[in-house]
Amino acid sequence: MDVLAVEVLRIPMAVDLAAIVIGALTGGLLAAREGFAVSGVLLLAVSGGLGGGLIRDVLLDVPVVALTNPVYLPTVGITAMVTFFFSGWLSRTTGLLVGLDALTLGFFTVIGAQKAQLAGLPVTSVVFIGVATAVGGAVIRDVLLAQRADIVQPGPYNAVAALIGASLLAVLAGPLELPLLPVAAVVIALTAGLRLVSVLRGWSAPVAID
Amino acid sequence: MDVLAVEVLRIPMAVDLAAIVIGALTGGLLAAREGFAVSGVLLLAVSGGLGGGLIRDVLLDVPVVALTNPVYLPTVGITAMVTFFFSGWLSRTTGLLVGLDALTLGFFTVIGAQKAQLAGLPVTSVVFIGVATAVGGAVIRDVLLAQRADIVQPGPYNAVAALIGASLLAVLAGPLELPLLPVAAVVIALTAGLRLVSVLRGWSAPVAID
Amino acid sequence: MDVLAVEVLRIPMAVDLAAIVIGALTGGLLAAREGFAVSGVLLLAVSGGLGGGLIRDVLLDVPVVALTNPVYLPTVGITAMVTFFFSGWLSRTTGLLVGLDALTLGFFTVIGAQKAQLAGLPVTSVVFIGVATAVGGAVIRDVLLAQRADIVQPGPYNAVAALIGASLLAVLAGPLELPLLPVAAVVIALTAGLRLVSVLRGWSAPVAID
Numbered sequence: 001m002d003v004l005a006v007e008v009l010r011i012p013m014a015v016d017l018a019a020i021v022i023g024a025l026t027g028g029l030l031a032a033r034e035g036f037a038v039s040g041v042l043l044l045a046v047s048g049g050l051g052g053g054l055i056r057d058v059l060l061d062v063p064v065v066a067l068t069n070p071v072y073l074p075t076v077g078i079t080a081m082v083t084f085f086f087s088g089w090l091s092r093t094t095g096l097l098v099g100l101d102a103l104t105l106g107f108f109t110v111i112g113a114q115k116a117q118l119a120g121l122p123v124t125s126v127v128f129i130g131v132a133t134a135v136g137g138a139v140i141r142d143v144l145l146a147q148r149a150d151i152v153q154p155g156p157y158n159a160v161a162a163l164i165g166a167s168l169l170a171v172l173a174g175p176l177e178l179p180l181l182p183v184a185a186v187v188i189a190l191t192a193g194l195r196l197v198s199v200l201r202g203w204s205a206p207v208a209i210d
Numbered sequence: 211m212d213v214l215a216v217e218v219l220r221i222p223m224a225v226d227l228a229a230i231v232i233g234a235l236t237g238g239l240l241a242a243r244e245g246f247a248v249s250g251v252l253l254l255a256v257s258g259g260l261g262g263g264l265i266r267d268v269l270l271d272v273p274v275v276a277l278t279n280p281v282y283l284p285t286v287g288i289t290a291m292v293t294f295f296f297s298g299w300l301s302r303t304t305g306l307l308v309g310l311d312a313l314t315l316g317f318f319t320v321i322g323a324q325k326a327q328l329a330g331l332p333v334t335s336v337v338f339i340g341v342a343t344a345v346g347g348a349v350i351r352d353v354l355l356a357q358r359a360d361i362v363q364p365g366p367y368n369a370v371a372a373l374i375g376a377s378l379l380a381v382l383a384g385p386l387e388l389p390l391l392p393v394a395a396v397v398i399a400l401t402a403g404l405r406l407v408s409v410l411r412g413w414s415a416p417v418a419i420d
Numbered sequence: 421m422d423v424l425a426v427e428v429l430r431i432p433m434a435v436d437l438a439a440i441v442i443g444a445l446t447g448g449l450l451a452a453r454e455g456f457a458v459s460g461v462l463l464l465a466v467s468g469g470l471g472g473g474l475i476r477d478v479l480l481d482v483p484v485v486a487l488t489n490p491v492y493l494p495t496v497g498i499t500a501m502v503t504f505f506f507s508g509w510l511s512r513t514t515g516l517l518v519g520l521d522a523l524t525l526g527f528f529t530v531i532g533a534q535k536a537q538l539a540g541l542p543v544t545s546v547v548f549i550g551v552a553t554a555v556g557g558a559v560i561r562d563v564l565l566a567q568r569a570d571i572v573q574p575g576p577y578n579a580v581a582a583l584i585g586a587s588l589l590a591v592l593a594g595p596l597e598l599p600l601l602p603v604a605a606v607v608i609a610l611t612a613g614l615r616l617v618s619v620l621r622g623w624s625a626p627v628a629i630d
Contacts, residue, residue, distance in 0.1 A: 031362065037414070039369035040362030046338075054269070059474070061483050063271050067339070070332035077334065122490035124497065128466075129487070139564070144349070144359045149564045152451065152460030159459035204457070241572065247624070249579035250572030256548075264479070273481050277549070280542035287544065354559070354569045 017075060019107040022100045023137055024049030024076045028083030029090055029097070030141070038084060044141055045080035046073075051137035056112045056129055060119050102195040106188035109134040109162045113169045113187075114180065123170045130166030134191075135159045157198035165191030227285060229317040232310045233347055234259030234286045238293030239300055239307070240351070248294060254351055255290035256283075261347035266322045266339055270329050312405040316398035319344040319372045323379045323397075324390065333380045340376030344401075345369045367408035375401030437495060439527040442520045443557055444469030444496045448503030449510055449517070450561070458504060464561055465500035466493075471557035476532045476549055480539050522615040526608035529554040529582045533589045533607075534600065543590045550586030554611075555579045577618035585611030 027048020031041040050066040050073070057064040066072050083090060090097075112133025116126040135151050135158060142149045151159040169187045172178045197203065237258020241251040260276040260283070267274040276282050293300060300307075322343025326336040345361050345368060352359045361369040379397045382388045407413065447468020451461040470486040470493070477484040486492050503510060510517075532553025536546040555571050555578060562569045571579040589607045592598045617623065 035364070036362045037364045037370070039373065040359075042373075043359075043362055043369070057271075058268055058478055059484055059487060061271070061477075061481070064269055067269060067326075067331055067335040070334070073332075073334035073338055116487075121487055122493075124490070124493035125487040128493055142566070143353055143563055144362055146352070146356050146358045146566050148566045149460075149463075152456045152463055152564055154455070154457045159463070160457070163459065163462075245574070246572045247574045247580070249583065250569075252583075253569075253572055253579070267481075268478055271481070274479055277479060277536075277541055277545040280544070283542075283544035283548055353563055354572055356562070356566050356568045 015107065016111065017071070019104045019111070020049040020072060020075060021079050022049075022097075022104045023052070023108070024079040025083060025090070026097060026101055026104075027137065027141055028080045029087055032083050032087030033091060034145075041084050042077070042080045043144065045076050045083060047140040047144065048137045049076040049079065051140040052108050052112065052133040052135070055136035055140075056115060056133040059129060059132065060116065060121075062119070098199055099196065102192040102199070103188070105134050105158070105162060105195050106165060106191035108137075109165045109191050110169060110184045110187050113166045114173070114184070117170070117174060123174055126170040126174065127163065127166040130169065131159055131162045134162035134166075154204045157194050157203060161191050161194035161198070164194060225317065226321070227281070229314045229321070230259040230282060230285060231289050232259075232307075232314045233262070233318070234289040235293060235300070236307060236311055236314075237347065237351055238290045239297055242293050242297030243301060244355075251294050252287070252290045253354065255286050255293060257350040257354065258347045259286040259289065261350040262318050262322065262343040262345070265346035265350075266325060266343040269339060269342065270326065270331075272329070308409055309406065312402040312409070313398070315344050315368070315372060315405050316375060316401035318347075319375045319401050320379060320394045320397050323376045324383070324394070327380070327384060333384055336380040336384065337373065337376040340379065341369055341372045344372035344376075364414045367404050367413060371401050371404035371408070374404060435527065436531070437491070439524045439531070440469040440492060440495060441499050442469075442517075442524045443472070443528070444499040445503060445510070446517060446521055446524075447557065447561055448500045449507055452503050452507030453511060454565075461504050462497070462500045463564065465496050465503060467560040467564065468557045469496045469499065471560040472528050472532065472553040472555070475556035475560075476535060476553040479549060479552065480536065480541075482539070518619055519616065522612040522619070523608070525554050525578070525582060525615050526585060526611035528557075529585045529611050530589060530604045530607050533586045534593070534604070537590070537594060543594055546590040546594065547583065547586040550589065551579055551582045554582035554586075574624045577614050577623060581611050581614035581618070584614060 024045040025048070028041050028045035030048075031044035034040075036044070054064055054066050057066070109130045113126050113130030115133075116129035121129070138158070139149050139151065165187045168190065169183055172183045172186075173180050234255040235258075238251050238255035240258075241254035244250075246254070264274055264276050267276070319340045323336050323340030325343075326339035331339070348368070349359050349361065375397045378400065379393055382393045382396075383390050444465040445468075448461050448465035450468075451464035454460075456464070474484055474486050477486070529550045533546050533550030535553075536549035541549070558578070559569050559571065585607045588610065589603055592603045592606075593600050
């Protein structure tokens with residue numbers, strides 16, 4: 001466990017927290033825009049910021065970091081309150097949020113895939129956990145709103161970007177044993193870039209061929 | 211584990227079972243009223259009676275009490291059968307059910323928060339687990355019915371009442387180290403009271419300020 | 421753990437994989453027919469093939485076999501790709517799929533119930549885990565599609581068939597201690613038969629009596 005803790009800390013705390021704040025922000029904003037109660041804003045902020053990691057830890061059968069870390073939940077709570085009171089003003093920064101959201105997708109992919117790798121899982125499971133961490137928060141959100149999960153529908157790359165990023169990381173930092181930090185940087189840039197470009201250009205994930 | 215088992219038993223078995231029966235009753239009744247199949251009545255009874263505790267134990271990464279305890283599932287099964295055959299008669303006791311339901315919210319909040327506290331989690335996580343235990347069953351129910359989770363929408367205090375109750379318990383029985391039994395009694399009364407009054411008076415959880 | 425691994429292997433790997441492939445196939449086909457993106461086809465194939473086992477292992481608080489087994493996820497991935505490219509052709513084999521689907525329900529019921537039995541859970545929990553393993557994939561699918569879970573609605577036996585099968589196994593291979601292999605064969609045949617006949621004859625699970 002000590003080794004695991006040290007390894008996960010390779011991603012600096014500040015970066016980790018930033019990803020959580022942005023996830024919580026986008027979740028909370030959506031709730032505020034939909035006219036939800038304060039409990040709804042909190043819930044969507046929690047699922048946006050911590051939902052992916054929560055699914056990851058439950059699947060990995062390890063203690064849920066979102067609960068054991070004393071900083072994560074308060075951070076999400078404060079972010080939710082900010083969204084609650086300043087949703088109007090924050091909504092006008094959509095352009096910024098799209099960029100930050102893409103970056104978060106990259107970070108969550110890397111954090112998830114790396115944790116699965118440290119748990120000694122096979123390559124495909126590393127990819128699966130990376131994708132689940134990246135899109136898990138959005139899936140929880142869609143489920144609570146009773147709307148079709150975004151990721152099953154045609155639309156800008158989301159799960160697909162995470163899938164490509166996680167696969168790259170699983171191979172480069174796995175069998176090929178390249179050093180993690182540069183690999184992580186490349187994967188984050190690639191995942192975020194794919195997401196961003198697909199939103200801006202209106203790329204759509206391919207649908208089944210009949 | 212022995213310590214934990216002893217501590218959790220501070221809440222008498224009969225009270226615990228009563229909360230589960232009422233949760234199962236309200237879940238099963240809803241299913242019966244919606245014209246569900248027998249499997250639906252069972253499923254909603256299980257999620258109403260045991261869903262919150264199940265989410266709690268999965269998040270705490272401990273054995274799921276709903277499965278290890280030999281009495282819980284049979285109790286819920288019998289309750290579901292009662293609802294299945296007497297839903298018409300039971301539905302006419304709505305007033306009683308609203309009161310019992312509020313009491314159950316209080317009990318589940320306390321049972322969840324206490325278990326998180328015994329697991330040594332930080333204060334905010336204790337609050338989170340308390341709320342998740344209290345409203346988890348209702349969330350599972352809404353998800354299975356594909357309706358927007360009750361707790362994200364404006365309406366009578368539910369998650370909000372549990373949030374206030376769990377926060378009080380986390381502080382009083384946590385850092386302030388007051389004895390658990392009186393604290394639990396106060397928190398249950400407060401949570402149930404908030405829920406009950408908000409239903410009767412039509413109070414609504416606040417929505418985001420634009 | 422060694423004993424557990426040996427015991428679970430009593431069900432031959434090939435049978436296990438066949439059940440997973442059929443589950444993934446029905447999930448992926450549904451996604452393809454609904455015009456989902458490639459990520460949606462993958463997701464529904466994963467939930468159809470591995471969702472039930474995933475819920476089972478999370479509830480049993482044991483490592484998730486879908487992740488630790490190096491063959492399962494690749495198998496599902498390949499199956500998803502086959503559905504993605506040949507959905508039109510596969511859809512015309514509906515009759516075959518209904519039969520295979522019923523068989524899968526039987527297998528998942530037995531695999532789930534047996535694993536719960538080996539974990540030393542009480543009889544009702546064995547039944548619960550058997551049913552959850554059998555219908556868990558379909559529930560995840562319905563939740564992601566934001567449609568009412570099939571199993572709560574009147575319709576052909578599904579959860580009900582699994583419930584009858586799991587109960588039989590829990591009693592025969594539990595307190596009565598009959599040898600597992602013949603019991604498993606009988607339960608699989610019974611569960612699959614109930615499912616198949618109810619689909620063909622239009623039997624419907626009973627609804628609540630008012």
